[in-house]
Amino acid sequence: MSRRAATLAVASVLVLVLALVGSLMPVPYVALMPGPTSNTLGTNEKGEPLIKIEGRRTYPDQGHLNFTTVTYRGGPGGRIDLFSALRGWLDGDIAVVPEETIFPKDESPKQVDEENTRQMRDSQQSAEAAALNELGIKVGTQVVVDSVQKGRPADGKLRPGDEITAVDGVPASSVPAVTGQMAKRKIGEPVTVTFRRSGKEDKVTLTTVAAPDGRRAVVGIVLTDQYRFPFKIDISVGDVGGPSAGLMFSLAIVDKLTPGPLTGGTFIAGTGTITPQGQVGPIGGIQQKMIAARRAGATVFLTPKDNCADALAARPDGLRLVRADTLKGSISAIDAINSGKGEVPSCASR
Template sequence: MSRRAATLTVASVLVLALALVGSLMPVPYVALMPGPTSNTLGVNDKGQPLIRIDGRQTYDDTGHLNFTTVTYRGGPGGRIDLFTALRGWLDGDTAIVPEETVFPKDESQKQVDEENTRQMQDSQESAEAAALHELKIPITTQVVVDGVQKGRPADGKLSPGDEVTALDGAKITSVAQITGTMAKRRIGDPVTLTIVRGGKESKQTLTTVADPTGKRPVVGIVLGDRYKFPFKIDISVGDIGGPSAGLMFSLAIVDKLTPGALTGGKFIAGTGTITPEGEVGPIGGIQQKMIAARRAGATVFLTPKDNCSDALSARPDGLRLVRADTLHGAVESINALTSGNGAVPACTK
């Protein structure tokens, strides 16, 4: 063999070896894939009702109202290799996205998982509130301290779990009410919060300081609305996290509390966050969720309006997209689908 041929052979082997090693190197990307889909009208993996209502008459429905999920591979604790990422790019069912879109740079994987769990819990409570609001069943709202910022005026005086019942003597019934009142204060003004902790009421007077922008007065607390329901609603989904099942939870609760079968026996799936007032919000991973729904047997997919454009470009065959702006609108759309009467809003770009 000539020296030239030998050199080319060695170089080729080195290039191949480097390519092989490079393909196995971890890369900062995450693979998103279709995840499990569960019927909110059915049972969970333990054979128990996924949504159980005690203290109120309920009604059965043999149809499906499935929420959908996305599963992932990768992340700071176990990055995928370049070969896996390339294979995912070629797979129509998988989305390869930058790691920071799933795991913010300033958060660990554990923190992201904990945040997803908290979002699921908040989503369930919002879904319950939205459903009862849709059915005009009265509920009571509480304002609760979710967190206290270190070094701020509330530090050491208020604690997570405290219920705030009044601001400067005026009764409080929502976080929005406090936000609106605080917007009228000036930095350095005192505010008096009436709180309930362990069944005992007390008052705390705090002097406001500037927020990080230097423009708004704050005392350093994170507040959340909590609700008292007239009967018990339990939602059991295991270790699934995130807020995107809110719409489907609300629909199932409405269905269970209303005579007759909302689905009319149809297999309906969907996704979307929900506010206590019934507003539907967008989610991530719409393509993978549609694939999961169609594979499970869904023929109708409820889609948040802000996800419609992406959904239309990747809609699986046999899956009808129905735009969902609000819980009330979603209920009306399902009624129109099952009765054959009325308009059903479709996704448009």
């Protein structure tokens, strides 16, 4: 073999080895793919109603109001290799994004999972409140301890789940009301917190300390507004996190509490966060969620207005995009689709 041929052979082997090593090399990217869809009017993995209402008259419902999800591969401790990332970039159904998009550098995977679980819990509460507000059913509120910071004055005195009923004798009607009352205290001053735990009311006096910014007096608790509903609503979705199913939960609750099927036989899927006032907010992974919806059989997809541009650019054939600004507007749009009368807001006409 000539020297030139030998050199080319060695070079070729090196290129192949480097290509192989590179293809197996973990990279800090995450591949987002279409995930399962679930019918909020149907049953969960255990065969139980996904949304169960007790203590209030409900009506037979049928059809599909599906929420959509995104699955992923990769992340800290299980990174995808370069070959998988390249294949994802070439696949129109997959989005390859930087790892920190899903797993912020200052949070562990466990913290990300816990945050997703918290967001799902909060979205269910907001969805329930939005549905009842839409139907004119009165909803009460209460201020609850979400977490207690270690080493702070409240540590060992208050617990997650405690209902805060008053601060220095002033009723705690909302989280802003509590923070407003706390703002009146200087660092190092005492504050008396009245709380309810397991049905019993008690109070504790705590000496405030400085917040991390050094400007505010705090006792080391994180508060959240929870809602008191006049009847029981139970949403069971299994191992699904995040806030993006809020709109579809609200629609299903409205459907169950009102006569006649809301869908009118149309297979409707969608996504969007929801506030207790019924405002719909944007989500991530719109492309993968539309693909999942169309594969499941959906012909109408409710799309938050701020996701419309991206949705239009990647809309699957046969899927009609209906712009969702509010819960009330989404209900009106579905009614218009069913009746053939009235305006149906479109992503193409913002």
